[in-house]
Amino acid sequence: MYIIIVGCGKVGYHLLKALITAGHEVLAIEQDPPRHARIVEELGSVAISGDGSEAALLAEAGANRADVLVAVTGHDEDNLVACQVAKHRFNVKKTIALVNDPSNEKLFKSLGVDVVVSHTNIILAHVEGELTEQPLIHLMPVPRSNLRLVDIHVPPDAEVVGKPLHELVLPPNSLISLVVNRKGQPRIPKPGQLIEPNDEVIAITPPEADEELIAIFTRVGR
Amino acid sequence: MNILVMGCNRIGAMVVRELVQEGHQVTVMDNTEENLRRIPPTLGARTLLADGTSEDDLRRAGIQGADAFFAIGAGDARNAFAAQKVRFLFQVPKVVCLIYDPIRQQMFRDLGVDAISPSKMISSMLLETLRK
Numbered sequence: 001m002y003i004i005i006v007g008c009g010k011v012g013y014h015l016l017k018a019l020i021t022a023g024h025e026v027l028a029i030e031q032d033p034p035r036h037a038r039i040v041e042e043l044g045s046v047a048i049s050g051d052g053s054e055a056a057l058l059a060e061a062g063a064n065r066a067d068v069l070v071a072v073t074g075h076d077e078d079n080l081v082a083c084q085v086a087k088h089r090f091n092v093k094k095t096i097a098l099v100n101d102p103s104n105e106k107l108f109k110s111l112g113v114d115v116v117v118s119h120t121n122i123i124l125a126h127v128e129g130e131l132t133e134q135p136l137i138h139l140m141p142v143p144r145s146n147l148r149l150v151d152i153h154v155p156p157d158a159e160v161v162g163k164p165l166h167e168l169v170l171p172p173n174s175l176i177s178l179v180v181n182r183k184g185q186p187r188i189p190k191p192g193q194l195i196e197p198n199d200e201v202i203a204i205t206p207p208e209a210d211e212e213l214i215a216i217f218t219r220v221g222r
Numbered sequence: 223m224n225i226l227v228m229g230c231n232r233i234g235a236m237v238v239r240e241l242v243q244e245g246h247q248v249t250v251m252d253n254t255e256e257n258l259r260r261i262p263p264t265l266g267a268r269t270l271l272a273d274g275t276s277e278d279d280l281r282r283a284g285i286q287g288a289d290a291f292f293a294i295g296a297g298d299a300r301n302a303f304a305a306q307k308v309r310f311l312f313q314v315p316k317v318v319c320l321i322y323d324p325i326r327q328q329m330f331r332d333l334g335v336d337a338i339s340p341s342k343m344i345s346s347m348l349l350e351t352l353r354k
Contacts, residue, residue, distance in 0.1 A: 053299050055325035077275055077303035081326070084302075088329050103277055107310050 004029065004066045004092075006052030006082040007073030008039055011098060015070065016046060027061050031073075053081040055089050063090035072098040080104075083113045115143060135214045139202070147173065147204050152217045156197035159221030166191035168216060171209035178202040223247070226288040228274030228304050229295025233320070233340070235260035237292065238267050251283050252295070274304045277311060285312050293319035298326055305335055 001024050005012050008030035019026045020043065029052035030036040036049040050057040052071070063069065069086040071079035076099055083095035096115040099105050102124075108116040121138070128134045139149040154160060160168070165176065176189045182198035195201075201217055223246050227238055230252035238250045242265055249268040252258050258269045272279035274293060285291065291314045293304040298321050305319035318336045321327035327339035 053326075054323060055329070056323075075299070077297070077299040080306075081299040081302050084333070085326060085329060088333065089325065101276075104307075107307055110310055111306060 001025070001067045002062070002065055003027075003068045003070065004052075004058070004061055004063060004086070006069065006071040006078070007031075007098075008035060008047060009072070009074060011072040012070075013039065015072065016043065020046065029057065029061060051078075053078045053085060055085050058082070058085055058090060063092060066090065066092050068092065068094045068096065070096045074100060076100050076104050076108075080108055080111065080113065083108075084111065087112055109141075109146075116141070135218045136210055142204060146206050148207065149177070150203055150205055150210070150213070152201045152203065152213055154195060154197065154199040154201060154217050155220070157220050158195075158197075158217060159219045160195050160217055161197050161221070163195050164191065165189050165193045165195065170203075170216070171205065171212045174203055174205040174209050174213060176201055176203050223289040224284070224287055225249070225290045225292065226251070226280075226283055226285055227292045227294065228252070229293065229301070229320075230257040230260055230269070231296050232260075234292075234294050237294065239265065242267050249283050251279065275300055275307065277307070280304075280308065280312070285314065288312075288314050290314065290316035290318070293317070295320075298323050302326070302330055302335065302337070305330075305337075309335070 003019055003024055003026045005016055005028040008028040012028055016026055016028045026046060028047040030047055030049060031051055033049055036047055039047045063086055069092045071082040073079055079097040083097050086092040087095050094114050097108055097113045099108055099116055099118045102118040102120040105116050105118050125138050128137050137151045139151055141148045178186055179189055180186045180200040181196055205213055225241055225246050225248050227234055227250040230250050238248050238261055241248045249270060250261060251270040251272040251274050253273050255271055261267050261269050270283050272283055291308045293301040295301055301319040305317050308314055309317050321330055321337040321339055322341045324339045324342045327337045330337040
């Protein structure tokens, strides 16, 4: 596979090394000349110097035959434009971008970047996982869709406890994909299966349904 | 009209001046104080030290009430990013950006972004002088 990495800071550098080790053909594009020189000195001619969001430089990098372009600079505007140029000028099949500002995640997706990674949101999800009062945790986005995988904890006093799964009315496009009980046993949801206290409900859902799902699974009964 | 301009280099400052003279309400944002000094306080344009690619700063600059947004700073990527962000997040009737690189300008046009390439225009103007 031929992979182009735009931005060879900490993330790009380690990615470059890992992909080389995995046996892929990789080329990094780094704007800062001293940093570019260090990479070439250490790893050989696996990097070129310049602006990786420029069409001319991407052409020079052989973007027209690249399978993947990964944009991981510290600037969201460069990451977005590099992916757009790769996709629309060079027909690169898969574009992956880092978003430094988590609020840009939706924008990148709507503009056609295939995989959008927000390190802030990933860490946040882990932190939220530690906090028991967080009713819904975002696990991961589902690629090529507007859906994501979420986990909802069912409190022992929730109204929904004891109800069969098939009786629940879920928001549109939402689906329960797995239920993990308090002993940590996973179960594929079946009609008639009852919701138990402290179940972890793993669901696929669009972002706008978060509030409704939280209400369904955590509303306290009388 | 209410017009928000991002980028106050020479082109930006000139656009702001002309828009004000035409009677428009203009806010110009730039992330360096030095660039904003191109706008004299007597002109009557509002200047704002802010980042036109930041949603919060765009709101602070009044993007929600704007009739037009010009992303005309010095960097192609920032201009393209700001223009697409405004189109995605806000209902602004007219959004235009400057893209110096002619290849990317064409690409953004194909993607439906109103993009102008100063390098393409100036080079053709220069060549035109030879033909006269």
